Amino acid sequence: MEMLNIKINGKDYSVEKNTTILEACHQFGIKVPTLCYLKDINEIGACRMCLCEVKGARGLVAACVYPIEREGTEIFTNTPQIRKYRKMNLEHLLSNHDKKCLSCPRNDNCELQKLCLEYGVDEEKFQGEETKYKEDKSTLHLVRNNNKCILCRRCVAACKNQYVSVIGANNRGFDTAISCAFDQDLDQVSCVSCGQCTVVCPTGALVERDDTAKVFEAIADPTKHVVVHTAPSIRATLGECFGMPIGSNVTGKMATALHMLGFDKVFDTNFGADLTIMEEGTEFIHRVKEGGTLPMITSCSPGWIKFCEHYYPDLIPHLSTCKSPQQMQGAMIKSYYAEKAGIDPKDIVVVSVMPCVAKKFEIKRDNQGRDGMQDNDISISTRELAKMIKTAGIQFTELEDGEFDPIMAIGSGAGTIFGASGGVMEAALRTVADILTGEDLAEFEYKEVRGMDDVKEATYNVAGIDVNVAVTSGLKNAAKLLDEIRAGKSKYHFIEVMCCPGGCINGGGQPIQPGHVRNFVDLREKRAEALYDDDRHLPFRKSHDNPEIKAIYDEYLGEPGSHKAHELLHTSYVKRKKY
Amino acid sequence: MMGSGGLIVMDETTCMVDIAKFFLEFTVDESCGKCTPCRIGTKRLLEMLDKITKGQGTLEMIDEMEELCYFIKANSLCGLGQTAPNPVLSTLRYFRDEYIAHVVDHKCPAGVCKDLLEFHIDKDKCIGCGMCARKCPVSTIHPSDYIAPGKKKPAYQIDTSKCVKCGACIDNCKFGAVSKG
Numbered sequence: 001m002e003m004l005n006i007k008i009n010g011k012d013y014s015v016e017k018n019t020t021i022l023e024a025c026h027q028f029g030i031k032v033p034t035l036c037y038l039k040d041i042n043e044i045g046a047c048r049m050c051l052c053e054v055k056g057a058r059g060l061v062a063a064c065v066y067p068i069e070r071e072g073t074e075i076f077t078n079t080p081q082i083r084k085y086r087k088m089n090l091e092h093l094l095s096n097h098d099k100k101c102l103s104c105p106r107n108d109n110c111e112l113q114k115l116c117l118e119y120g121v122d123e124e125k126f127q128g129e130e131t132k133y134k135e136d137k138s139t140l141h142l143v144r145n146n147n148k149c150i151l152c153r154r155c156v157a158a159c160k161n162q163y164v165s166v167i168g169a170n171n172r173g174f175d176t177a178i179s180c181a182f183d184q185d186l187d188q189v190s191c192v193s194c195g196q197c198t199v200v201c202p203t204g205a206l207v208e209r210d211d212t213a214k215v216f217e218a219i220a221d222p223t224k225h226v227v228v229h230t231a232p233s234i235r236a237t238l239g240e241c242f243g244m245p246i247g248s249n250v251t252g253k254m255a256t257a258l259h260m261l262g263f264d265k266v267f268d269t270n271f272g273a274d275l276t277i278m279e280e281g282t283e284f285i286h287r288v289k290e291g292g293t294l295p296m297i298t299s300c301s302p303g304w305i306k307f308c309e310h311y312y313p314d315l316i317p318h319l320s321t322c323k324s325p326q327q328m329q330g331a332m333i334k335s336y337y338a339e340k341a342g343i344d345p346k347d348i349v350v351v352s353v354m355p356c357v358a359k360k361f362e363i364k365r366d367n368q369g370r371d372g373m374q375d376n377d378i379s380i381s382t383r384e385l386a387k388m389i390k391t392a393g394i395q396f397t398e399l400e401d402g403e404f405d406p407i408m409a410i411g412s413g414a415g416t417i418f419g420a421s422g423g424v425m426e427a428a429l430r431t432v433a434d435i436l437t438g439e440d441l442a443e444f445e446y447k448e449v450r451g452m453d454d455v456k457e458a459t460y461n462v463a464g465i466d467v468n469v470a471v472t473s474g475l476k477n478a479a480k481l482l483d484e485i486r487a488g489k490s491k492y493h494f495i496e497v498m499c500c501p502g503g504c505i506n507g508g509g510q511p512i513q514p515g516h517v518r519n520f521v522d523l524r525e526k527r528a529e530a531l532y533d534d535d536r537h538l539p540f541r542k543s544h545d546n547p548e549i550k551a552i553y554d555e556y557l558g559e560p561g562s563h564k565a566h567e568l569l570h571t572s573y574v575k576r577k578k579y
Numbered sequence: 580m581m582g583s584g585g586l587i588v589m590d591e592t593t594c595m596v597d598i599a600k601f602f603l604e605f606t607v608d609e610s611c612g613k614c615t616p617c618r619i620g621t622k623r624l625l626e627m628l629d630k631i632t633k634g635q636g637t638l639e640m641i642d643e644m645e646e647l648c649y650f651i652k653a654n655s656l657c658g659l660g661q662t663a664p665n666p667v668l669s670t671l672r673y674f675r676d677e678y679i680a681h682v683v684d685h686k687c688p689a690g691v692c693k694d695l696l697e698f699h700i701d702k703d704k705c706i707g708c709g710m711c712a713r714k715c716p717v718s719t720i721h722p723s724d725y726i727a728p729g730k731k732k733p734a735y736q737i738d739t740s741k742c743v744k745c746g747a748c749i750d751n752c753k754f755g756a757v758s759k760g
Contacts, residue, residue: 046613048654059661060653088650092619126619128626151612169612174622176612 007074021052021063021075026520032077033086033115035152035202037064039519042157047150048089049115052077060085087119095126096174097203098147104204111202111514112150133177138185140364141193141357141508142208146177149205153178154515155197161501162475164307166191178205190310190578192475194303194499195357195381195508200518208357208509212384212391218349218377219262225343228258229267229329229408230353233419233504234382236530237355240511241386242396247526249534252401257389259402265337268404269352270411272329273418273427274543275552276300279569280322280424281431281543282560284494288465293317295470295485295492298424300324302362303499303508305573307475312482313575318495321570323375325418326352326359327368329408330375331568336556337407345373352379355419355507358499367571381509407548413535414543420528421473421503422449422456425496429460429469430542436463444542450532452502452524455481457492468492474501505531594691595674596681600628602666609659617660620651624667632692636682645671686760693744696759698737700748704756707732711748711757717741720748 002017008028015024025032036047045062052063055074063077076082093112101107116123133146151169156178159167166189170179180189198206218226239248258266280298287296299305299320308315323331330352334345352359359379362368369375380388389396403409414430417423426446433441448458449469454477457470470492472478478497484490500507502524513523540546557565589598603625612618627644630636648664648671655661671678680686687695700711702725712720712735719741722733734756737748749757 044613046615046656048614048616048656051654062656085650085654088647089615089654092615092623095623096619126623128623151615151618153613172612173607173610174612174618176618 004068004071004073006068006072009076009078015068018067018069021054021061021066021068021077022050024068024075025063025077030077031516032063033118034064034515034519035111035115035150036154037515037519038154038157038200041161042152042154044153047152049086051082051085053079053082083119086115087121088125090116090119090121091123091125093150094121094123095128096130097150098145099123104148105207105210106204106512109512110204114514129174131175131177136179136185137209138187139191139193139361140209141195141360142186142198142206144186144206146179146205148203149178150203151176151178152202154200154202155206158196158200162192162194162196162307162499163311163479164190164192164194164475167197190576192303192306192310192499193358193361193508194475196500198357198508199506199510199512202515208381208383209360210384210387211360211378211380212388214378215351215380215388216391218351223347224349225264225347226262226349226351227265227267227333227337228263228351228353229269229272229326229333230254230258230385231269231326231355231419231504232273232411232416232423232531233355233507233510233527234353234385235416235534236419236505236527237382237510238386239396240513241383242389244397246513246521246523247530249530250396251534252403253396253399255404256399256402257394257396260394260399261388261392263351265405267329267333267408268411268415269325269329270415270418271408271546271548272325272332273415274412274546274549275328275332275569276322276325276418277414277424277427277431277543278549278553278560279328279565280320281428281435283320283322284428285432285435286561288467288493295490295495296320298496300418300424301358301497301499301504302356302365303358304475304478304497306358306361306576307478307499308482309573309576310578311479312486315482315485316573316575318485319573321572323368323569323571324359324362325415326354326379327362327375327571328569330363331369332408332552334373334375335568336552339556340407349378350376352376353382353385354379355382355504355510356500357381357508359509365571366574370568382511383509386511407551410540410546410548411538412543412546412549413538413541415546416534416538417531419504419531420450421498421524422451422471422496423503423531424498425449425469425471425494427543428494429462429467431544433460433462434542434544436465449496450528452522452528467494469494469496471496473498473503475499502528592689592691594632594687594689595670595677596628596632596687597689597691599666599670600625600632603628603663606659606663610663611659614654614656614660616651616654617656617663620647620655621660621663623647624651624664628667631678631681632687633694634681634685634692636678638679638682641671641675641678641682690759696744697739698742698744698746698748698757698759700735700737701756701758702734702736703727704754705734706730706754706756707734708754709735710751710753711735714747714751716745716747717743
């Protein structure tokens with residue numbers, strides 16, 4: 001590793017050769033503004049916000065893509081000229097922007113707005129023709145408003161990174177717009193609804209569809225029994241919306257806040273995750289013993305399911321028939337819970353809080369729900385829950401810890417780690433190994449499948465059978481494994497796929513961290529660590545040990561994979577086209 | 580410097596503001612739209628030039644334009660944006676007086692910018708043949724009450740409020756009686 005002595009703004013530093021100016025500045029506590037840069041996936045130097053002066057270089061250079069190669073390089077990031085140009089750059093962006101900050105969903109969390117504040121812009125400096133677009137509200141999961149788009153192309157990169165690429169730049173010059181081929185609406189193309197574009201958008205051009213009004217309305221309706229359940233990963237991320245450090249576990253505060261919001265019952269989707277493991281684990285054992293389609297692939301992630309349906313419809317038989325934890329929980333609330341509490345399921349409104357915007361699509365899928373009822377009525381994202389808490393005036397950070405409500409209050413550690421890539425596999429292995437050996441195994445941490453590598457693989461000897469497993473997240477990586485299966489070369493028995501890179505903790509509905517944070521901090525690792533830490537401290541760490549899970553099978557479902565379980569907890573998939 | 584730097588010969592009948600606008604229209608069309616200075620900057624520059632050629636410019640606008648040119652040059656990602664403002668900068672450097680004539684006097688010295696032109700008939704030169712009136716596509720030229728000394732017919736005059744500045748009258752007057760400015 002070669003170190004170079006350089007100067008930044010006249011001060012001496014030492015950096016590794018080929019570090020970019022942006023990274024070097026970050027190391028030494030200097031923030032260089034960026035709008036388009038996303039580490040590894042969007043290094044295009046297009047927004048021109050990060051321009052810096054390098055002594056001897058021809059013109060200004062883009063800090064995000066300029067590697068420091070020479071000893072003695074002198075860099076200036078904060079000269080009057082650079083400040084003036086950055087300000088002008090922002091003023092140009094504003095001259096073709098709708099500037100409706102007060103009603104913008106990203107007000108107060110907008111990267112453009114923050115930079116405008118830092119550089120003291122005059123929003124009327126440049127005036128002229130503005131491009132006008134109609135909002136695309138065609139899909140269930142997001143709303144696209146190109147009048148707020150600054151053409152940074154982060155969304156295009158995020159979509160490409162998911163191997164979906166349904167959005168890109170249409171037209172050129174001043175008329176450039178990010179949209180689908182032939183300017184079709186998003187519901188006309190094979191968008192998988194992952195929402196990764198909404199997480200990286202620096203402005204309010206791509207936002208989740210806001211369903212909070214429906215939730216408030218349901219809570220205010222005295223004839224409705226409103227039940228909420230929260231996904232495993234929400235507890236590791238919700239705090240970020242209230243200024244808490246990344247990776248804070250806020251399970252208790254969240255339960256209190258949900259009770260304060262007026263929900264009649266507050267359940268934990270970890271229970272649904274445990275139920276998923278019981279069903280999925282049983283299905284896997286069945287497939288191995290009966291010679292079913294292998295490898296079996298998990299089905300918890302609705303974005304991944306839609307991807308498979310669009311792009312690999314021939315591999316649908318490999319998908320587990322289990323519903324996702326969200327759908328299982330909803331189905332159980334409207335059957336088991338309704339029966340126990342003596343409430344007509346038609347009067348129950350189930351609200352799910354998910355790290356995901358594809359869940360908004362999933363709740364309305366065919367083959368989910370029954371008797372004309374959806375399993376879940378409304379699905380909101382982490383961000384929407386945070387918004388509701390703020391609207392209700394609840395001082396989240398000051399709340400006492402609360403508890404979830406029985407009969408779906410307990411989630412095992414296996415359920416909690418569902419939120420991180422590798423978690424479903426580990427949870428399933430914990431249960432499958434115990435069932436097959438008939439013992440309560442003391443060694444149940446499968447660390448090989450943890451972490452943020454693209455593809456993690458391992459072979460475990462479970463009761464004399466070698467089980468080859470693979471875990472992947474991000475559809476780009478999933479596609480590699482799927483191509484192997486298609487070619488008949490896959491050696492795996494069981495594969496976990498999560499749509500979003502890193503799993504649900506990095507889902508499309510999770511809190512938005514600005515570029516200057518996400519480029520330098522691995523959000524996934526910090527958030528995942530909160531879940532693994534939660535797992536270590538829970539009394540039950542295997543799904544089948546969860547007493548409420550035992551109760552539901554004893555009292556209601558019979559045994560995993562029973563006829564009733566199949567009716568309520570399993571589903572089917574459809575082949576979709578790419579175009 | 581115009582375009583790719585080829586040699587272009589122009590005389591006093593070419594308006595320097597208009598020619599800068601012409602070259603800029605090309606780069607605005609050709610901009611790929613990736614970087615902000617080229618995508619929006621060249622568009623705003625063109626809009627400023629357009630205002631100047633319509634007599635809506637101000638002296639401050641000329642300074643702002645110059646500042647904008649240097650911004651686009653220094654900040655654009657590729658050669659297209661980096662050279663796009665050259666025609667404006669070159670004309671500002673060597674023909675600033677033409678820009679000033681446009682914004683202060685609201686005149687186009689080369690007689691190109693239509694919004695700044697008015698057509699007149701010199702009644703003493705006009706012999707009243709009526710050729711201009713017959714060629715006028717909007718019938719805005721009519722005989723006046725004035726007969727110049729030594730002429731037999733009344734001189735013609737142009738109703739400038741209806742004139743579309745097509746130049747047909749100038750082209751067809753054999754006596755040099757029609758002028759623009």
